[in-house]
Amino acid sequence: MDQYITEAQWQHFDNEGYVRIGQVANDQMLATIQQRMDDIMLGKAPLDYNKIMMQLDREPGTDKPGPQSNGHKGATLLYRKIQMLEYDPVFLSYMKNPVFQEVCTRIYGLGTPITCLRAMFMNKPAHEGTRLTWHQDRWTDLDIDPQITIYTALDPATIENGCIHIVPRSHNKLINPSNGSGFLTQEQIDELLAECQPMPVELEAGEVVLLHNWTLHSSSTNQTDIPRRAFSICYMDGATKSNRGTKFPLIFGENSLSVEQLEDKV
Numbered sequence: 001m002d003q004y005i006t007e008a009q010w011q012h013f014d015n016e017g018y019v020r021i022g023q024v025a026n027d028q029m030l031a032t033i034q035q036r037m038d039d040i041m042l043g044k045a046p047l048d049y050n051k052i053m054m055q056l057d058r059e060p061g062t063d064k065p066g067p068q069s070n071g072h073k074g075a076t077l078l079y080r081k082i083q084m085l086e087y088d089p090v091f092l093s094y095m096k097n098p099v100f101q102e103v104c105t106r107i108y109g110l111g112t113p114i115t116c117l118r119a120m121f122m123n124k125p126a127h128e129g130t131r132l133t134w135h136q137d138r139w140t141d142l143d144i145d146p147q148i149t150i151y152t153a154l155d156p157a158t159i160e161n162g163c164i165h166i167v168p169r170s171h172n173k174l175i176n177p178s179n180g181s182g183f184l185t186q187e188q189i190d191e192l193l194a195e196c197q198p199m200p201v202e203l204e205a206g207e208v209v210l211l212h213n214w215t216l217h218s219s220s221t222n223q224t225d226i227p228r229r230a231f232s233i234c235y236m237d238g239a240t241k242s243n244r245g246t247k248f249p250l251i252f253g254e255n256s257l258s259v260e261q262l263e264d265k266v
């Protein structure tokens with residue numbers, strides 16, 4: 001079988017905690033998911049919005065992000081975060097790309113059923129957006145730590161429009177093992193920034209980067225006229241259980257969620 005990701009790229013991932021793998025979707029698929037994202041925000045996509053978590057970049061009348069709750073919050077491109085996109089047939093179809101299956105096989109082993117912890121849109125609208133402070137992606141309710149996030153830029157991501165910054169090689173150690181959210185304290189951030197130079201991950205629209213979930217990352221606000229949209233998928237070993245009883249949809253493996261199944265429901 002042809003391998004999309006080279007051994008040299010995997011070595012880079014293992015050593016540095018991230019690797020760029022280029023554009024995975026073809027241009028047509030990329031245009032489709034870019035358009036679909038805007039259609040979802042504008043309330044034009046034929047899907048069950050009650051299944052999807054949608055958070056506004058700002059709660060009207062405040063300078064704070066809105067609540068994270070299911071359902072559409074109005075026809076606007078000013079959303080910050082949208083989750084459970086695995087229940088949208090267009091995004092599910094992208095998530096099922098064979099390249100992403102190859103990534104999961106390398107990380108979790110051949111034949112391991114793969115679920116998704118989250119399929120998430122992260123947006124920094126033009127001249128808006130919220131600062132996300134340094135953190136590792138870690139969830140203490142899970143009995144197996146997920147190891148891989150596949151991050152796709154839907155617009156060019158630059159320092160000016162709030163691209164993510166990472167600390168290469170930080171994936172080897174959990175900073176706060178018992179902290180459910182993985183966020184660092186201000187003291188830890190000061191220590192970190194005194195010791196190392198974080199790296200901006202500037203990306204072309206469509207470009208994909210693999211991130212180890214423990215790689216420290218943060219992002220800033222958008223100072224430009226161009227939105228900074230991104231789609232981030234965390235894939236897990238299908239055996240992973242949450243002590244909150246959450247059920248995770250199967251993306252690769254027998255009886256996995258299918259695009260046709262979702263389309264039938266619309």
Ligand SMILES: O=C(O)CCC(=O)C(=O)O
Binds near residue numbers: 163219
């Ligand atoms: O896109 C961003 O600004 C941050 C995304 C993030 O924290 C993640 O994908 O885990």
